[in-house]
Amino acid sequence: MGYTIGEVASKMRVSAYTLRYYDKEGLLPFVDRNKSGNRDFKESDFEWLAVITCLKNSGMPVKKIKQFVDWSMEGDTTLQQRLEVFEKHKKAVIDKITELNKHMEKIDYKIWYYQKAIDAGSEAIHSQQPCILAED
Amino acid sequence: MGYTIGEVASKMRVSAYTLRYYDKEGLLPFVDRNKSGNRDFKESDFEWLAVITCLKNSGMPVKKIKQFVDWSMEGDTTLQQRLEVFEKHKKAVIDKITELNKHMEKIDYKIWYYQKAIDAGSEAIHSQQPCILAED
DNA sequence: ATACAACTTAGAGTAAACTCTAAGTCAAAG
DNA sequence: CTTTGACTTAGAGTTTACTCTAAGTTGTAT
Structure with a gap:
């Protein structure tokens, strides 16, 4: 049992809208779903969110962050x-x-x-x- | 003879579009016009533009800058x-x-x-x- | 005289980052 | 059972700050 989008939203002090927007933009490909199709955030996803928040709040646009996330998913070649x-x-x-x-x-x-x-x-x-x- | 919008734009390293946008938003009420209706920037306007650029580039939204400009025009009561x-x-x-x-x-x-x-x-x-x- | 460049305006278009709405699903409480 | 609340999606709407277009004017150079 992980965390719902609402729990993550209040923990990270962003709106659930924003998290869904990030997901839609491809920033959260690592987030699992439970059997009802709801997002099921793991403990380790918070480190991902911390990195994304760091990059965004220090001025990196969402598209560049997506490039970084994409590369991260590709593994050691990147x-x-x-x-x-x-x-x-x-x-x-x-x-x-x-x-x-x-x-x-x-x-x-x-x-x-x-x-x-x-x-x-x-x-x-x-x-x-x-x-x-x-x-x- | 002052400066045209194009001269000011290249000196301040912004586009003439941006200067017209600022004017439209009420940020440049101090800029004169010549007899053909063209903007005629004075030497002293550069100090104004420097303050506006400082506020904008340090994160103040245009509407707040306008409030400040409006107060400046009102004189010593503000x-x-x-x-x-x-x-x-x-x-x-x-x-x-x-x-x-x-x-x-x-x-x-x-x-x-x-x-x-x-x-x-x-x-x-x-x-x-x-x-x-x-x-x- | 006429072409050209640079100016003018109103208003439309763009991009980024949300922010919300509508319609629907699902699990738990009464 | 049915209501409640939190989730889901697609897609529309908002805000900010430009950025550009179209149509028109003006001053200088040939």
Whole structure:
């Protein structure tokens, strides 16, 4: 006795709709069915779902994840391709983190900008020439 | 004489379609028109576009960016709201970076996993019980 | 004068990732 | 027995963010 789609959905904090969509897209070929035709998730399927969720939430599109799952099902002949999937994706994630850190600098500047403006009572403080019209 | 939409598009590395879409969605109310009705971007519009691009590429949806632009146009009465936009967004970006770093751990594990499997010639190496059946 | 390139608009089309509906099946509870 | 709740499917609908098309205008070059 494994887990129903509803149990897996709440454990993984996704909707059952999403799991069925992933299955329809070919991301879950490893999930068994019981004699009534219902999906019957095994303990080991959670590791699969964790990998799929990792790839998806780090920005990999469903079609690329399917390619990886397909290769996984083919067995040892695709080990090199699967390694490359993760090596390339690692680069993509590093690039994304780098980009987000760059944006953080601008966001921090804007926070400073608006705090200064609120202190001064007006955004106009920022259009002032430096060292001119300074008032105490 | 400012910049045409095509010039701005290539400078900002987005398509002119995208800029027109942003304008249609109300993200560019500050862009002037010349006497023929064409958009006439000023130097100062690039700073606006930089902020919009920063927010979009760090994950803010177009509708939220529009809210921020609308508040900006209202003037000093909305300084507090605008500060909160950036403060909340900063938290969201930090959360995203944290999440990506967490995913990186799994990606690195998978790279190690596939390198070991390739060395061994088979993924089966990873299903072996530790310290059992070791052969030299 | 006329061709060409780049602009304009409204609105249609696309892609991704869900999200839901309708109609039906099935096992357990009352 | 029959109701209830959770599952099944195919397929339609939604949202976001573009992306493009069609028809038309404008400014410059030959």
